[in-house]
Amino acid sequence: MSGVAERYATALYDLADESKSLDAVADDLRRLKGMIEGSSDLRRFLRSPLIDRQAQTKAMLSVLDAAKTGDLVRRFVGVVGGHRRLFALPGMIEAFLRHLAQRRGEVTVRVSSARPLTPEQSAELAETLKKSVGQKINIESKVEPELIGGLVVRVGSRMVDTSIRTQLQKLRRALRAA
Incomplete structure (x- = not known):
């Protein structure tokens, strides 16, 4: 396909x-x-x-x-x-x-958050990512309430997950292992 x-x-x-x-x-x-x-x-x-x-x-x-x-x-x-x-x-x-x-030299970033991002938050995130990536950033945001808080940011094949859901899962695994 x-x-x-x-x-x-x-x-x-x-x-x-x-x-x-x-x-x-x-x-x-x-x-x-x-x-x-x-x-x-x-x-x-x-x-x-x-x-x-x-x-x-x-x-x-x-x-x-x-x-x-x-x-x-x-x-x-x-x-x-x-x-x-x-x-x-x-x-x-x-x-x-x-x-x-790609033709415009832009990078699309997919951002998942528990609540909708404000325009100010989107602009600040785009500016921070622009410094890191070195290209113009287009943010595609998606609301996923199950994240509880934090963000999941995907740039190409890279992903940064700072969601509370993931932190709780890590804590749960650590407690089970202890």
Whole structure:
């Protein structure tokens, strides 16, 4: 799937670049990504081999219309659906955003926190990470209440986990070993 996702993402990137709509396409894809991540029904729908290709594509286009998605992303999803590849759409979105960030010399950092980060906290974290990484930072934040407190920061393949949940797990293991 990774190869398929990369090829489709590269094609979309080239079209968006050619039409000078990279930012608009990226915004549309981020919204679509949020919808997919926020709905287990939508994720199941995209992965289902039982749903007719045309019905699946038509339903996705209706979702995009309701979200007021731009024409290029609508046409892209139509082609993806027509080729029965909607199951790979989340990977395509990730690949597009990764490609865009790479071309712009940016690094996407995934941050999980127990509560939403304030704009000030996000800016301070981005500035700190920029000094460490040496590139412009885009923060993708996710709220995970089960962390209790602290942060989990992922930069590429590196991860720093300062969550209270992890500290409690370490303490539990240490007490069992004692």
